[in-house]
Amino acid sequence: MSTLALMRWLETTPKRYDKGMHLLTLGRVSSLRDRLVDMAVTGPNCQVLEIGCGTGAVTELLSDRGVEVTAIDQNPAMLELARQRLQNKPDTNITFIECTAAEIDSLPEQSYDAIIASLSLSEMSPSERAFVLHQAALRLKPGGRLVVGDEVRPRISWQRFINLILRAPQALLGWLLVGSISHPIPDLAGELCATGLKVVHEDRWLQDTLAVVTAAKNK
Amino acid sequence: MSESIPVYKAVLYSLLLDILQTVLRMIPWSTEPGLYAVGNPDSDSPVVLTCNYDLTVRQVARVLAENDVWLVVAPSSGINVWCAAAGGHFGTHQIVTALKTCGIEAQVNHRRVILPQLSATGVLAREVSKRCGWKVRFGPAYATDLPRYLATGQKNDESMRRVHFRAFERMEMAFAWGFPMALVVVILVAPFRSNWCLPLAILIICTALAIFSLYDRIPSKPGITLSAVITGIALACVWAAGGNIGALLTALIFPGILVALLTFDYPGSTPIAGGAHFEERNWHIVVDAERCRGVFSCFEVCPEACFTKQDNPRFIYHSSPDRCIRCGACIVQCSQDALWFEDEQGQRIEPEQIRRYKLNLLGQRTINTEDQFIKPPV
Ligand SMILES: C[S@@+](CC[C@H](N)C(=O)[O-])C[C@H]1O[C@@H](n2cnc3c(N)ncnc32)[C@H](O)[C@@H]1O
Ligand code: SF4
Ligand code: SF4
Numbered sequence: 209m210s211t212l213a214l215m216r217w218l219e220t221t222p223k224r225y226d227k228g229m230h231l232l233t234l235g236r237v238s239s240l241r242d243r244l245v246d247m248a249v250t251g252p253n254c255q256v257l258e259i260g261c262g263t264g265a266v267t268e269l270l271s272d273r274g275v276e277v278t279a280i281d282q283n284p285a286m287l288e289l290a291r292q293r294l295q296n297k298p299d300t301n302i303t304f305i306e307c308t309a310a311e312i313d314s315l316p317e318q319s320y321d322a323i324i325a326s327l328s329l330s331e332m333s334p335s336e337r338a339f340v341l342h343q344a345a346l347r348l349k350p351g352g353r354l355v356v357g358d359e360v361r362p363r364i365s366w367q368r369f370i371n372l373i374l375r376a377p378q379a380l381l382g383w384l385l386v387g388s389i390s391h392p393i394p395d396l397a398g399e400l401c402a403t404g405l406k407v408v409h410e411d412r413w414l415q416d417t418l419a420v421v422t423a424a425k426n427k
Numbered sequence: 428m429s430e431s432i433p434v435y436k437a438v439l440y441s442l443l444l445d446i447l448q449t450v451l452r453m454i455p456w457s458t459e460p461g462l463y464a465v466g467n468p469d470s471d472s473p474v475v476l477t478c479n480y481d482l483t484v485r486q487v488a489r490v491l492a493e494n495d496v497w498l499v500v501a502p503s504s505g506i507n508v509w510c511a512a513a514g515g516h517f518g519t520h521q522i523v524t525a526l527k528t529c530g531i532e533a534q535v536n537h538r539r540v541i542l543p544q545l546s547a548t549g550v551l552a553r554e555v556s557k558r559c560g561w562k563v564r565f566g567p568a569y570a571t572d573l574p575r576y577l578a579t580g581q582k583n584d585e586s587m588r589r590v591h592f593r594a595f596e597r598m599e600m601a602f603a604w605g606f607p608m609a610l611v612v613v614i615l616v617a618p619f620r621s622n623w624c625l626p627l628a629i630l631i632i633c634t635a636l637a638i639f640s641l642y643d644r645i646p647s648k649p650g651i652t653l654s655a656v657i658t659g660i661a662l663a664c665v666w667a668a669g670g671n672i673g674a675l676l677t678a679l680i681f682p683g684i685l686v687a688l689l690t691f692d693y694p695g696s697t698p699i700a701g702g703a704h705f706e707e708r709n710w711h712i713v714v715d716a717e718r719c720r721g722v723f724s725c726f727e728v729c730p731e732a733c734f735t736k737q738d739n740p741r742f743i744y745h746s747s748p749d750r751c752i753r754c755g756a757c758i759v760q761c762s763q764d765a766l767w768f769e770d771e772q773g774q775r776i777e778p779e780q781i782r783r784y785k786l787n788l789l790g791q792r793t794i795n796t797e798d799q800f801i802k803p804p805v
Contacts, residue, residue, distance in 0.1 A: 282520035282521075282524075283515075284783050284784060285515075285784060307520065307523075307558070308520040308521070308523050308524045308527075309524070310523065310524050310527040310528050311523065311527070311558065311559075313527070332502075333459055333460040333461060333502060333528075334459070335460070335461050335528050335529055335530070336460065336502070336524055336528040338528075339527065339528040340528075
């Protein structure tokens with residue numbers, strides 16, 4: 209794996225990440241992010257936790273709405289870009305933390321109005337994702353919302369078939385463009401329900417392969 | 428033992444899969460991260476952690492078949508330990524993720540985990556312990572030494588710490604490079620000259636074998652010497668077979684290109700040569716006599732045994748700098764920040780930079796080019 213060219217290329221992925229993601233999703237990533245933020249920010253003075261903020265595209269949208277954000281990511285190079293992106297904005301209330309998603313279990317319980325995960329859960333293994341979602345549900349205030357935007361498996365069989373065929377080239381392209389391999393989440397709504405939250409809204413794009421699912425905690 | 432934990436058995440002996448994954452090792456073949464039981468482990472059994480490169484996981488499970496251990500597979504993007512650790516895909520966060528989420532905490536009543544020594548350049552042992560309470564110990568560099576390591580009270584002797592590049596490993600690497608290259612060439616050539624396919628494939632594999640067995644033994648410019656030799660052989664073969672001018676010309680150019688391609692990343696593919704692309708800056712390890720407390724973690728993790736210990740007063744000497752491959756493991760692990768990279772002009776890369784951004788000089792990390800947004804202080 210340690211080929212010179214590939215390593216160099218992957219090393220610079222954080223810089224290319226934003227453009228790469230735009231290409232990979234044929235531009236749909238912007239609608240996904242807008243929807244995420246619309247679903248998460250329900251009023252002024254919201255406190256939001258963002259899991260896997262990457263280069264901070266969603267973080268920026270959140271801060272434009274004037275909410276207080278805690279943004280975590282495990283990749284220091286991505287976080288550095290997020291910090292740079294937001295450093296010149298006035299009146300932001302953002303805390304960046306370099307840690308892995310599983311470490312949200314050390315944050316206080318019942319303290320967020322919304323928790324957002326944009327395209328980061330699909331990079332986790334099923335056992336990690338279950339742990340993180342469970343912990344996230346515990347950190348929500350009563351009535352709070354868990355909003356997840358990610359790659360999902362289409363529901364209709366012919367779309368699933370096309371998806372399967374395109375999977376290998378897509379994975380290769382993804383690896384080259386944004387330096388990570390994601391695994392479409394088979395049953396995102398189901399996994400959210402399993403944490404005891406109630407799914408209140410679902411949107412799909414790109415032949416049913418991108419979804420934003422919103423789940424709420426009982427009041 | 429809970430029913431839900433998959434048991435890793437030596438039934439997984441699948442030679443075919445081994446061969447396939449060896450010749451196509453450029454592709455990240457991954458195992459699903461999580462907890463596996465090898466043998467019949469209980470709450471006191473040792474916990475061994477490895478990357479999720481499928482071939483490695485199977486090897487580890489296989490060599491441990493006679494033991495009862497818990498095997499934690501951590502997410503390393505399907506890349507092997509050494510490359511993933513040096514490249515930032517297998518570090519503190521991935522270890523913490525695996526330990527916290529795989530379910531091992533419910534299975535054992537201790538918090539000690541054995542990591543592959545070659546992950547030391549990526550994983551900050553004391554940070555893991557701070558973040559999740561697990562105590563990291565670096566075990567042997569090679570999985571094959573794990574049973575001996577476990578049987579001898581978890582002590583690494585020098586033979587278990589040092590990396591090598593033996594005949595079998597050279598052969599594996601030659602196929603890992605030669606096979607995909609041969610495949611591409613055959614696919615390109617087949618529609619035009621199907622009778623060239625086999626000879627070309629053989630030539631490519633043989634070239635790769637020659638390069639990986641001879642590279643570090645030929646004095647000066649092995650790329651050119653090898654190109655010449657192989658081109659000579661290729662010409663002789665074509666001539667002997669009664670080839671025409673076109674064939675002779677192909678035989679003249681083709682091997683040269685091949686050797687260039689193969690030697691291009693030779694150092695990056697071996698554990699014994701490093702930093703070939705940094706020659707111009709000549710970064711080397713410096714030990715700060717004031718700061719060194721003789722903790723010897725550097726000694727424990729160096730895969731090239733570059734250090735010599737002094738006991739009274741406790742101090743370390745970087746005694747074999749010529750062997751150093753600049754993997755940075757010693758710098759990352761030193762709790763006193765007593766080690767760093769320095770070049771001839773006295774410019775430094777600080778330990779913190781190396782820890783955070785994996786700015787080791789193993790292979791070809793571009794640390795002084797314009798296009799990199801993270802720059803060491805110049
Ligand atoms: C595809 S990017 C998405 C970035 C951003 N949210 C966006 O929408 O553009 C995924 C990010 O999640 C982070 N990530 C993946 N797994 C993670 C984990 N287990 N813990 C923390 N961050 C993680 C990666 O480092 C990466 O920056
Ligand atoms: S250099 Fe650091 S790790 Fe090595 S012996 Fe000295 S204090 Fe210990
Ligand atoms: S950088 Fe050199 S001295 Fe330090 S651990 Fe690596 S090989 Fe050994």
